[in-house]
Amino acid sequence: MVANTSPIFGLTSKTTCLATSGTGSTSLTSPTNLTTLYTAGSDGGLFMGIHAKATASTTAAMIRLWFTPSGGSRALLAEINTAAVTPSSTLASAEVTYTPQLMSIINGLEGLPMASGDKIEINTHNSEVWTVTSYAVDF
Numbered sequence: 001m002v003a004n005t006s007p008i009f010g011l012t013s014k015t016t017c018l019a020t021s022g023t024g025s026t027s028l029t030s031p032t033n034l035t036t037l038y039t040a041g042s043d044g045g046l047f048m049g050i051h052a053k054a055t056a057s058t059t060a061a062m063i064r065l066w067f068t069p070s071g072g073s074r075a076l077l078a079e080i081n082t083a084a085v086t087p088s089s090t091l092a093s094a095e096v097t098y099t100p101q102l103m104s105i106i107n108g109l110e111g112l113p114m115a116s117g118d119k120i121e122i123n124t125h126n127s128e129v130w131t132v133t134s135y136a137v138d139f
Contacts, residue, residue, distance in 0.1 A: 014038055014045065014136040019055070020063075024127040028076055031066060034121040040070075040114035041138030047120050048111035048135040049099035052080070055129045058094045060084045062125040063132075065098065070117030077112075077120070082128075111136070 016037065023033040038047055052063055060083060067077040080096050087093040100112040114120075122132060 012041065012138040014041075014138055015133065016136075017131065017133045020052075020122060020124050020128070020130045020132060022124075022127060022129040024061075024125050025064075025123050026125055028064075031064065031074070031121075031123050034066065034123050035132075036119055036121050037065075037132065037134040038114075038120045038136040040116055040118045040136075042116050043139040044116050044118075045114045045136055045138040046111040047100065047114055048137070049097065050122070050132055050134045051095065051097045052082075052130045052132045053095040054082075054085065054087075054093040055131055056093070057086045058082055058084060058128050059126050061128070063096065063098075063130060064123055064125065066121040066123070067112075068119045068121065070115060070119075074121070 020035055021033040025032040063080040063082055065077040066074050068074040078098055080098050082096055083094050085094040
């Protein structure tokens with residue numbers, strides 16, 4: 001499908017909800033146990049962020065987002081601090097939100113512009129499972 005180019009608008013919403021692998025990785029250069037959140041479509045896309053909610057008790061740690069350009073080398077995009085929380089009837093499980101630093105505004109949408117085939121992946125520092133909702137749009 002041809003992108004809306006004059007002016008450019010998002011063509012297809014790519015909101016997804018998934019769970020992290022549950023196996024931690026401490027590396028800041030060679031991550032393992034990655035889960036793909038978003039792959040930009042054939043006309044590129046815009047990654048707008050995530051919301052993550054723990055599914056059990058958590059420890060103070062990090063959730064890491066990785067950017068891999070199509071045919072390029074993976075790079076650490078962001079580290080999101082997570083709190084130590086033991087959920088109960090009076091205390092909700094941990095949750096975090098991440099929005100990329102303002103990279104671009106395209107007709108009111110803020111986010112990270114991505115070329116065709118670029119990917120956003122996620123992993124956790126500790127062995128914990130998080131339900132992650134990602135927000136993106138393909139052009």
